[in-house]
Amino acid sequence: MTQLERQQWDVVVVGAGGAGLRAAIEAREQGARTAVICKSLFGKAHTVMAEGGIAASMGNVNSGDNWQVHFRDTMRGGKFLNQWRMAELHAREAPDRVWELETWGALFDRTADGRISQRNFGGHEYPRLAHVGDRTGLELIRTLQQKIVSLQQDDKREFGDYEARLKVFQECTVTRVLKEDDRVSGAFCYERESGRFFVLEAPAVVLATGGIGKSFKVTSNSWEYTGDGHALALLAGAPLLNMEFVQFHPTGMVWPPSVKGILVTESVRGDGGVLRNSDGKRFMFDYVPDVFKEKYAESEEEGDRWYEDPDHNRRPPELLPRDEVARAINSEVKAGRGSPHGGVFLDVSTRMPAEVIRRRLPSMHHQFKELADVDITVEPMEVGPTCHYVMGGIAVESDTAAARGVPGLFAAGEVAGGMHGSNRLGGNSLSDLLVFGRRAGLHAAEYASALAGARPAVDEAQVDLAAAEALRPFSAEPQEGAAPENPYTLHQELQQAMNDLVGIIRRDAEMRQALEKLAELRVRARRAGVEGHRQFNPGWHLALDLRNMLLVSECVARAALERTESRGGHTREDWPAMDRSWRRANLLCRLADPTEGLAATDPVRGQIRLVREETEPIRADLLALFEKEELVKYLAEEELYE
Amino acid sequence: MTTYDASFRVWRGDTGGGALEDFKVEVNEGEVVLDIIHRLQATQVPDLAVRWNCKAGKCGSCSAEINGRPRLMCMTRMSVFSHEETITVTPLRAFPVVRDLVTDVSFNYQKAREVPAFVPPKGVAAGEYRMQQVDVERSQEFRKCIECFLCQDTCHVVRDHEENKGAFAGPRFLMRIAELDMHPLDAADETGLDRKRTAQDEHGLGYCNITKCCTEVCPEHIKITDNALIPLKERAVDRKYDPLVWLGNKIGRRSGS
């Protein structure tokens, strides 16, 4: 039996971004003793980087907005592949979740009559995004962080201990979810600072670990985004859903090289910024797809009028959903009409006065000035697509956020799949975090309390195995004469392969090549070795993260190879059209390898098994929210007549 | 693209002590100090400990001292140094070292807990909050804070005076008190909590002698001293010594809202 520290909690939340913190607040308010664990310092999770806003149909700026319109926009954005019940709950509950933040001290930008101001964003019919300049994520995470602190202050008053019922384990990482038979029994963790292992025993675990962007070379995501939660779920026996759908945000910085991929918020376009190619042309007018033809302006004049008079004009095509804009930029660059550093131009300088730019887009102004020597009030930015968000994720029950097939496991936020279908609209993530974070916390707490005394026990053999697995990089032995591998090198090769072979435009042969490369990397990753000791050792942590990135990358590549159509965040050059018969198909990824990721070097079989599943028909009253003419574009014949 | 080899001197060590180590490392056009630290990790010292997340000045993780000045590594461009210069990177001095460039910043989290939370106004339901932009702007400036703790590191009250840490919240958390105090709907006074007074009595506002060093290092360009600390001091003084002003403020505030 491995000697390590053990603690008992009712609910363990893995992740301290918007989803994790909202889940923890809810679980604690339901009376569950709740532990939150996160890889970085408290308050630094990825959510802090979100810029543009939170989508919620409060109708403060245009009273025509309501949850039905938001639901419609979300389904259109996701090309109807969304788990519709999630999209419904999300649209219905988002306003309450935003208003609640104000009661915890959030200070959003205001309208003239003192309500929360809302801004335009791609794919949203009305101004819908609550925001604070372009630092909305910071406001969100700080508000949740301060709410947690206030709950801790309550406990301090009541029990004399801030951490009596809610504790944050910062700079700690979960490497395994533990189970007894099929039920969750806890989490195996290490502490970065000391390298010590510990076990949190709990019947309910909420995964809220965010995304997978660090498997791609050009990305807006931070080092934390190694797909840990996705991998933890797979290893615990839960399936992942629709992993082929990866969002490439159309506007990332392209120069200088060291900042390539860093996000340029969509608010730049929402507030009036336009895209131009090297000929100075607003090329987006050439890229409005048929399904969206009636909804977007046909001339620059009409598009420009829309900002002032949205009721009588159609919106400019710069505000199409992200997948459309990203593909358009990609085509322009390929056709030789790109900017000097391989992007296109995004311009606000000719569109509004310098002082308005500085007020509405302060952090973009700052970011370009400091990092690229570009003053966006006088010259255009250069931008290009960057890997930004994963729509795919853990398959969950819509109402409870429970992971399918593993009692006690829950998932919320970017790590959960389904909500956004094949493409997420901007602003719909922050609202998703709050709506489903709360639901996950609620149901995890209920599940834990229903078990009462009959909690699953921690299996010692699993703890021993997890410890051995985590220590392996220190004893990586040269095998058959081959030297230990440098984890940084392996990571770079993985990122390059995913970027080049399973990136924004996909081809059959390249994805097969990617699977070969992943198999090779799996073999080499077994020899990943590290220097130094266990205290705050980034090389070691990367070596452990490789397991997760390899699993998740394989899911993306395999599912992308299987789906022979183009839809949302999945574009195939060899299957360029959307195919209605694929609309009802979900691809589930399950772990195939019985040794759980330690072997599996065969490129053909690999570690992942795909299962195809037919989705539930969309509820009739929700379908009735759309015009028949629109539905024909998405739904298969038989669905229309059901 | 210009590429050259720079001389870096990086502090390496842990709780048991350490020393500066010299490195030669490649630098490319447009890079920032954090890029160079990452290159050192990837090519020479894989276990070099450093914190970072966003690489865009938004998360406040990568704080360190560069040539003795508290800065964000991801927002310090290499082009501000000459090619010949040796660039020295050391951990934040005001906090105990954990390892290499990583320090134990728990002091800040402790202080955060000691500031009483926002008190929602009674009888105002969620969704019914009404505030004017001009009224929220003052607190919004302080909420731009990314908690990099550079101001906490630089403030002389604690920088070389460990003994003051117990009594002094530091500029970041005194500013948090000012933020709540200026929040148009915070109802703390209705619960008998006078935020200004506690700033003075419990969080060590009196130690601050408005040197403005904190404002100078703030990467968010928040006017910590002028906009948060000085107003807090002025009103703390008012309140302490003039009960009539105190009463007047309270009444004015009630009827104004």
Ligand SMILES: Cc1cc2nc3c(=O)[nH]c(=O)nc-3n(C[C@H](O)[C@H](O)[C@H](O)COP(=O)(O)OP(=O)(O)OC[C@H]3O[C@@H](n4cnc5c(N)ncnc54)[C@H](O)[C@@H]3O)c2cc1C
């Ligand atoms: C630059 C940028 C701008 C964006 N802007 C917007 C926007 O304007 N509007 C919008 O709606 N969306 C936006 N998004 C998307 C949105 O920010 C993210 O999808 C969202 O914040 C994810 O939140 P989360 O709670 O799921 O995860 P995160 O906030 O990423 O938190 C994940 C947490 O899990 C922890 N974790 C991960 N693995 C482990 C492990 N193994 N053990 C322990 N802890 C672990 C991490 O430490 C972290 O605390 C943006 C994204 C980026 C990158």
Ligand code: SF4
């Ligand atoms: S102004 Fe006050 S808080 Fe700021 S550095 Fe000087 S003494 Fe410290």
Ligand code: SF4
């Ligand atoms: S006030 Fe400025 S320097 Fe201080 S922690 Fe906040 S952002 Fe950093």
Ligand code: FES
């Ligand atoms: S890495 Fe986020 S501020 Fe530097």
